[in-house]
Amino acid sequence: MVRIVGILVGLGFVGALLISLVSGLITYISEPAVETAEHAFHLHPKEVHFASDGPTGHFDRQQLQRGFKVYREVCSACHSMRLVAFRDLEALGYSEAEVKAIATQWPVPSPSINPDTGEAATRPSVPADRIPPPYPNEVASRAANNNALPPDLSLISKSRHGGAAYIYSLLTGYRDPATYRNEEGEALPAESQPGQGLHFNPYFANLNIAMAPPLTSTGQVTYADGTTSTVDQMARDVSAFLVWTAEPKLESRHSTGIAVMIFLLIFTGLAWMAYRNIWAGVKH
């Protein structure tokens, strides 16, 4: 009885699936899928190496400080960093006094209340504060950015496929839509040309991004360590910095991991020998 019902149910599902399959096949043949411009022009992130890559990866603190400077002087005009506190910057190699100075001199003050009247007010930031956002809310953010919302950057390198390589590729990937040719030598079709306020970037999934090229010329940011701030260097540095903002515990994760793996290898080796020893006299 179970088998008869089973075979009937099975035939039902198989039949319905085969009907779906045949109908899908007919559609597939009669109306071949047209390759979209996104498909033809979208590029995967460039190959780029960061110090934090790999199981022994660590942060290059000089680079993180340079990347932080790029964030502060360029990105932070539009992008918030709401999960990172000023005190966290000590991990970049800044001293307590330097962190305090960074906090008090931050271009945007922290929101507060007037202690006498209770009205909304502002005050200079202290190290315990999270980095204050450039706009008070989403409406203000969109109003200032042609109705586009600049995403918060705290987790950006973990919330995009490709991670830091994607950010680096995007920052260095702006192209002139009029002269751009893809690998097949095709020009961007008219309907995919960037609209009002959009900018062509083949590393962006939609091809056209609302963010104007943020890094444009050598020397846009003056590095304290004397490194030449080419666009490529700035993009690399800020991408490395954004790995840190998304995963500040990466170094202790890697070093703990190495110790744990060594411990487990020894444990597993001993467990293997114990197993072989106990079973030595038993044919199995």
Place this chain on the structure above:
Amino acid sequence: MSFPWAEQYKPKHPLMQWVDDRLPVPRLVYNAVGAGYPVPRNLNFFWNFGVLAGAALAVQIITGIVLAMSYAANAGVAFDSVERIMRDVNSGWLLRYAHANGASMFFIVVYLHIFRGLYYGSYKAPREMVWLLGLVIYLLMMATAFMGYVLPWGQMSFWGAKVITGLFSAIPLVGEPIQVWLLGGFAPDNAALNRFFSLHYLLPFVIAGVIVLHIWALHIPGSNNPTGIEVKGPQDTVPFHPYYTAKDGFGLGVFLLVFAALIFFAPNFLGHPDNYIPANPLSTPAHIVPEWYFWPFYAILRAFTVDILFVPAKLMGVLAMFSAILLLFFLPWLDRSPVRSSNYRPIYKKFFWFGLIPTVLALGYLGGAPAEEPYVMLSQFFAAYYFAHFLIIIPIISRIERPLPMPGSITDAVLKGQSGSTISTSTQTAQTAPAA
């Protein structure tokens, strides 16, 4: 509940004698997972996964309880409370990554455990109850994992909850009210998040309870073995401790090595980047996909694309997805072959390695792929095979198959080197067996 030759618990210390006379818990443990449980001597490494699944559950409960001390189940702050765990709680990143990847490890070992049962016929008489309870555990795990994935309240949490509860809206007439009732609203929000957290905390303990029943039911007939031949005498068995505790100790080491490699060096490999974006009901992700362990079922769900008569495609997809699991409850009665181990079932074995395994792997890949051609057509093909395998092919095989000659007993097989205790000696499976 054991073989007559099982070793008896004899308390050595007067205190243990005192305890044994009043509450014989040490005796229970001794008989369940100690020297008092005789086990076939020829179990191979595929028999490690039951213990490993128990270890995975323990890891999940321990890390989960500690995470719950810092997590806030409120739609307004849930995402930030998880990030606070990652940044400001001592070793919080380790706890959270262990819990998130622990779910994946739990499913990996349970899937291997299930396929062990399918290959060696562990679901057959007299172990049907073990199989049925195992499937109950699996269903509870799926519910727990789904609700746990909602808790960080990222984009995939929110949209996953919306899609999965949306499955209930496919039920005719009462579907929409059921979905609203389940969520406590018209879309996932605070009410849904709170009840998911409550149930996510409850269900692991229910799982632990069903595991007790699962092991109890297993100990009535005793463990199956690679030959599928029942234990005939003391020479066929060894005591669980120290023989299988030692073997499981090595298995646990390998399990922990893989687990640690994931936690420390690729913690987000099995996750989805979109879940690091806070939940936003106004922005739908380009591709909504569940966690990898649901992909085969997600592929089956999406494979139904044509309405047939009065049955909408969505309803058929939902029915098929649930049937894909429910049919396993009937497997002991669909497969009437008296031979358990596939090593002696030439036809079943071919369909297992060249039919079922590639199908499940393909469905897993297709469930994670975007819903476009040719993926949908391939899903339809493999989903059709999946149902045909269990509901049509297995009943037919069990009727027509002529099993290979079998050894007289486990010891007989061991002495001939055909016990199946090592993968390489189990005849032709050596090339196709996964390196697990």
